[in-house]
Amino acid sequence: MNSLAGNSKETRYFCEESLPGAARIIRDGGLVVFPTETVYGLGADAGNNAACQSIYAVKQRPADNPLIVHVHSLDALAECVDSVPEDVRVLFDQFSPGPLTFVLPKSMKICDTATAGKATVAIRIPSHPLALRFLEAGGIPVAGPSANVSGKNSPTSFQMVHETLRGKVDGIIDGGDCSVGVESTILGFSGGKVQILRPGAVTYEMICDCLGKDAVKPFNSGGSQQSHGVPGERYAHYQPKAQVYLLACKANYNLRNRFPQGQIAYIGLSEPELADENIEKIVCKDVVDYAQNLYRAFYRFDSAGCQAIIAELPPRTGLGEALIDRLTKAADNRFLD
Template structure:
């Protein structure tokens, strides 16, 4: 299969071509503000199954449904509590996914057999236009080979899925760089299932107390059923094993300097980069610039696969604001192999 790159800036018929493929039951790589997604008609179970086949994704890992109009949510969810309206008015369109009781139209392939579904209204104009042109909501996990770092450019998607899918819709580099925040509103209390572009602190400003799922802090067993992507399996991982070092940037840099071999790759803050001139390194921004860290983290993880490094050491931001999402992605990439330096 030849994978075509469709650029709507150069040719507006790109939307029509991508939408036609989606209506015909095919999959298409599409940009969002968070990461690139691999999209299929969310109401067509056979089409959604092609997502899992292309990615090599476990069947019990649920997908997020993307919409272009908030009104579509009422067709996809069985009930919509007041808290949803509050969050939508504040954060939609944007990097927030809400888990709700699913309507009968959602196939089991999307929900992994659960009675809930994740719904999101992305802010990326190309994603919105594609959903409108297709005329159906789109199920879309990250457009990468399952387990690898997520894709934030069309070239990343082509690297992982070229020859496996018919088309990728160009949308430029992703501006957020980590996946959407996932919050469950299907239980008695709101629960954060995955940190992302909307912080835990922002959620609590709207909802009050929000519980934090243990999957954010530790690896959970393979026998546990999860209601959001990114909670269970090894994710975001490059080929070389990763060790994450948490704590004060100066101290973590000193620790890595003492313990990293010459064949190690280093993910570091800009103010510490000079200490790793002898290593293959990727600078993700200053320690207090989590927005830049979020945009660069997946590119940094993916870049080491093209080198000869045998191990990767990573400085980790604290868990405040967007830093929680960056730290979560790093720890997941490391399989929660984390060292805390005090």
Template sequence: MKTEYLDKGSINRAAELLSAGELVALPTETVYGLAADAYNPDAVAATFAAKGRPADHPLIVHLSSVQEMAFWAASVPQEAWDLANRFWPGPLTLLLRKGKRVPDVITGGRDTVALRLPAHSLFLLVLKRLGRAVTAPSANRHKRLSPTSAGDVRRELDGCISGVLDGGDCALGLESTILDLTAAPRILRPGPISAKEIESCLGQAVEQPVAHSVAVAGNLREHYRPQAPVWLVPAGSLDRVVGEVQSARLGVLHLPGNRPTIGNCIEMPPSAVDFGARLYRQMRDLDESGCEAILVEEPPADVSWAAVHDRLRRAAMCTASEARAINEVLQSSAVGAG
């Protein structure tokens, strides 16, 4: 299959491909999504094959209007309308009881459906031209880093999908917040919309468990991973850990003022929003530069960093306090390369 690379003026072509049952990567404000016509079960099923994604891992339906919730959900609680009117278009996904017409292929056979209305202008134009909703998980191989540029999609899925609409770099760089509204509101995946913002809108407390067993996008222990192993390093411990690892082919993402003496070092922004926007980009760059391992200095424990901590926990093999284990891995890879 030849993948078409479309510029921002190719809205009609992107919609045409989707209407024909093809897969097209589209830019959102979070990450690039692999879109399929949500009304075409065969097209949706092809998404799982292209990504290597398990069929029981539910997809998010991307709507073109707030009113479309009523079609996809069995019922829409007032909280959902309030949140949609406040945060849509935007990076908030709502988990509701699914309507009878929702295909099982979208929900993994579960009785819930995840809905959101993306904020990227090109995505919205494609939806308007297509005239119906799409499913759109991240446009990458299963468990890999989500793509934040059209070039990332090319490296992941070239030849496996029909098109990529280039909308430039994604503004937020982390996936949407997923909020479960099937019972008391709780965040199942932290993201750009915080618990505090949701609580302010709803006027009630919102749960935010660190771990849970609900099947939603991104809720796998191993996820958002580059090829190189990732280890988290306690703040202020980089020099010690880097010294114990003793490898020049080490990638390091560090906080301002904490640059270690060796390794391929990238200083990350001090704010949670900016750190999150650059996280996948910098990990992908280090990965593609040939680093044998990537050390990430742990950011502050403040709740504003919840989404960043979630992605780092899923990307990391273990904590970097086990520096001797890192050294063993690097030595093993050096032996294997010979």
């Protein structure tokens, strides 16, 4: 464990052996950045209003945007909600611990600040081994939205959170790179059906295979997710400093006509057919690789001073649905024409 003096806090660094120290900070009302399989989370005691208010302050997050709560077991989850529907138990057995979040009526164990005053809580059990040990050591539910300034690129590596949050939080757990790379799937439950409120690595097809297609409502990108208490879906999100432009099909673009100055970057599944060869590029081998690399690529491109990022859209199936959702928000619907 190391320490580093920052702007206003001394940020302590933790590894597997020192996780009990990180858990003590959470129990004492502090802020700890912790790794998950999806993205790094900015953690605080989910039952402590003042601690959760600190999350909003550090992230510059709107007060009406609820936080996702993390626990280490189904028993711990059950203590945070009024009841656990049978569909949740079935999905838990299949996909949890893992990148799947449930929106359920909350119990008194979760403070109003964590849910932005809503009667429901978004809650999940992460699969990252350090996250599970950290949560178990703390013994309390931990609110943990992505560890970034609201609206900006989500962190999927220790380096990303180290550079952006040192001096602003009490602790950071080094868990290496996140294995999934995009935020969890969020599910709501109403009218006897499961509704996908945010797509993620647990896909529509996987949920249909588990529950049956008739029991599942697919993600609606134009839907009113905020009415379901879905964290992060009401506001601009996932945006790097560079402007992102979406590429819907392979074509030959002379990007220098549009961007005469500055570095240009590309990420996608296919080798880009671009007139300008002087670009930073990442060609991913499949959608899993694309998801794992997306936010780290944005971070790399921003660090290189890129002015524009060209992102190829993947097929709208499986994990591609989640990638399209993140890319569309990152680009603010800007397409190359």
